[in-house]
Amino acid sequence: MTTVKILSGGAAQGLVRGLTDALKARTGFGISGEFGAVGLMADKLRAGTPADLVILTQALLAELAEEKLVVPSSITDVGRVETALAVRSRDPEVMVKTEADLREVLRSADAIYVPDTKASTAGQHVAKVLNQLGIAYEVASRLKIFPNGATAMRELANSTATRPIGCTQATEIIATDGIALSAALPPGCELVTMYTAGVTARAAHPKEAAALVSLLTGADRKELRQRVGFAR
Template sequence: MTTVNILSGGAAQGLVRGLAEAFKAQTGFGVDGEFGAVGVMADKLRAATPADLVILTQALLAKLAEEKLVSPSSIADVGRVETALAVRSRDPKVNAKTGSDLREVLRGADAIYVPDTKASTAGQHVAKVLDRLGIAYEVASRLKIFPNGATAMRELAASAAMRPIGCTQATEIIATEGIALSGSLPPGCELVTMYTAGVTTRAAHPQEAAALIALLTGADRKEQRQRAGFTG
């Protein structure tokens, strides 16, 4: 089967998978590609990894368009995603209404599962929050860092720790079996990121890539986007 190839932030993986059958019925094409830290995916495109479209942060898409790697006229917003807290499904949910609450939640965890703190949107934000709360050094030995949020959440689901917690994009939490969305980060620690799609300038299948973007962003798919963790 011919496929449309994607390079995407992990935040969009659940939504893309959920629409793959509808896309196949519409175009006859399958969907393939890589999902991971947005910085890594952008660098893969720069290194000429074959891709028909990318789904990354709005800021990164703008840069890639300036670099003439993405067609500006094809760019469309998919939706906003918050960085949130996660627990294993069998564990009690945690509540962090203030920065002080969050500090105590993180201090009380014996393992903290997060994505790449240098290349991923959520991971970079977690590192900033730990600094802001003044506990980066205190919890450093408990950080469990993985290449992307999806991997971090799978590892959290399988964790043998007594009091583990995770922090990544809400969409990655929702898409992971054995994990529950525990709540938003409190004011002053929150992050909401707009994810945006665009057809690459070297696309082998630009028309089909545009059709997939239309499917991902269409008004008739709003409810599906919301179930996956995207907001307007």
Template sequence: MDTMNILSGGAAQGLVRGLAEAFRAQTGFAIDGEFSAVGAMADKLRAGAPADLVILTQALVAKLAEEKLVILPSIADVGRVETALAVRSRDPRVTVKTEADLREVLRAADAIFVPDITASTAGRHVAKVLDQLGIAYEVTSRLKIFPDGATAMRDLAASPAQRPIGCTQATEIIATDGIALSGSLPPGCELVTMYTTGVTMRAAHPKEAAALVTLLAGADQRELRRRVGFAS
């Protein structure tokens, strides 16, 4: 079977998985690819990694189009995803309505599971929020940093810690067994990110890649996007 290769932020993995059968029925192609921190995926494309399509943040896709790595007319917004809090399914949910609430929740955690704090959207935001709350130095030893949010959430699910918590994209939380979406970040700490897709300049299968863009961003898949954690 022919294969469509993609490079994607981890936030879109659940959506791609949910569309795989429809895409195969429409085109005869399977979907393969890599899902990780958006910065790392963009760098892979720049380094020449084979990819027919990317799903990254809106800003990164626009930058890749400027660099002549993504076809500008092919670009389409997929939807917005919020960075949120996660707990193990068996643990009590946490509610944070203010920055003070979030500060206390993070201080109380004995392990904080996050994606890459330099290359991932959510990870960079977590680092910024910790600085903003004035607790970055205090909690550094408790940070459990992983290449992407999906890996961080799987390790959170298996964590032996007493009071662990996670923070990453809502879509990655929803897609992970043993993890529960615990709530949004409070005003002043929130982050909502638009994810965007586009066909790469070096696409081996540009026609099929364009069909996948339509599936990812089309109105027919609005309910699936909502179910896997996209806000719009």
């Protein structure tokens, strides 16, 4: 089957999967590509990896349009995603209302599962928050860092630690079996990221890629976006 090739942040994986049948019905095309840390996905496009569509942060899409790698007129916001805390489904949820609460939760965890702290949106934010809370050095040995949030959450689900916790984007938490979205990050530590889609300048199938953008952002898919963790 011919496919629309995408390079996407992991935050959009659950949404894209939920639209596979709809795209096939509309265009006859399937979906293929890669999901991962947004910085790495942008660099893959810059390096010439074939792609018809990218779904990355709003800021990265603006950069790629400036670099003439994405068609500016095609850029459309998909929705906002919170960075949040996750626990294994069998563990009690954590209560986090303040920075002090978050500091205590992270200090008491014996394993902290996070995505790439240099290339992923959520991972970069976790590193920033740990410094802000003054506990980066204290918890460094307990950080379990993985290439992207989806992998980090799968590892959390299988963790044998006594009190593990995870932190990544809500969409990646919701999409992972065996874990639960436990709490949003408190005021002063929160992060809400706008994800945006755009057809690439070298797209082999620009019409079909535009059809996928329409599905991703259409008003009739609002319930699906909310269910997988997006908010407008």
